[in-house]
Amino acid sequence: MTAHAHPATVPAIDQRTLRDAFGAFPSGVVAVAASVKGQLTGIAASSFTSVSIDPALVSFSISTTSSTWPLLREAEHLGISVLADHHDAVCRQLAGPREERFAGLPFKVTGNGAVLLDEAVATYDCSLHEEVVAGDHVIVLLEVHEVGAGDGEHPLVFHRSAFAKLHRDDLDPARLDGRINGAEVDRGAADPGSAGSRDDAEDAA
Numbered sequence: 001m002t003a004h005a006h007p008a009t010v011p012a013i014d015q016r017t018l019r020d021a022f023g024a025f026p027s028g029v030v031a032v033a034a035s036v037k038g039q040l041t042g043i044a045a046s047s048f049t050s051v052s053i054d055p056a057l058v059s060f061s062i063s064t065t066s067s068t069w070p071l072l073r074e075a076e077h078l079g080i081s082v083l084a085d086h087h088d089a090v091c092r093q094l095a096g097p098r099e100e101r102f103a104g105l106p107f108k109v110t111g112n113g114a115v116l117l118d119e120a121v122a123t124y125d126c127s128l129h130e131e132v133v134a135g136d137h138v139i140v141l142l143e144v145h146e147v148g149a150g151d152g153e154h155p156l157v158f159h160r161s162a163f164a165k166l167h168r169d170d171l172d173p174a175r176l177d178g179r180i181n182g183a184e185v186d187r188g189a190a191d192p193g194s195a196g197s198r199d200d201a202e203d204a205a
């Protein structure tokens with residue numbers, strides 16, 4: 001694919017405007033963490049996304065100015081933990097001063113050094129596949145070796161620089177006209193997550 005330079009007449013987008021536009025896209029947040037050379041190291045990242053099924057690949061982007069990535073990229077394996085909706089303080093801690101990021105956090109370290117947080121929505125045990133420099137960030141592609149499903153925790157949502165919880169009542173059959181995407185919905189069927197889901201929606205900011 002060819003990259004096209006902007007004609008000189010197109011004004012650069014104001015950085016604040018661009019940040020606000022990027023922040024309009026909601027995401028989850030993950031902890032990317034490992035024990036490297038005996039040192040716990042990691043960050044919080046909202047740029048995580050799934051990439052490929054075969055081979056199993058995920059990605060996140062990290063700033064080229066990161067002081068953590070030069071060490072973290074040396075890890076034999078890296079752990080990805082999808083943060084749960086009670087992990088808002090954990091997220092701030094993982095984005096804060098490096099020496100305090102893991103203080104008091106419950107986690108386990110795999111035999112290959114991946115650090116996986118307890119009570120995560122899901123975990124991925126990964127190794128570095130490829131790095132692609134993209135402007136002021138590096139797109140980090142990780143190969144997934146093992147996944148953990150979690151215990152049904154709900155995810156932390158990051159949107160417009162704030163944390164939120166999912167409103168999970170969208171698919172409550174009682175509020176639909178009996179069909180989803182043209183398919184009949186059994187209004188009497190018990191949805192395994194629905195009771196807790198409504199509570200979550202009420203709690204959400």
Ligand SMILES: Cc1cc2nc3c(=O)[nH]c(=O)nc-3n(C[C@H](O)[C@H](O)[C@H](O)COP(=O)(O)O)c2cc1C
Nearest residue numbers: 043044045046047061062063066067068094095158
């Ligand atoms: C919700 C949230 C999402 C973040 N997502 C990213 C991200 O995707 N990429 C990134 O480089 N930094 C991200 N950060 C910042 C890092 O967690 C961390 O603060 C930063 O990398 C610290 O600098 P260091 O890498 O020099 O230690 C995020 C921070 C927060 C609070």
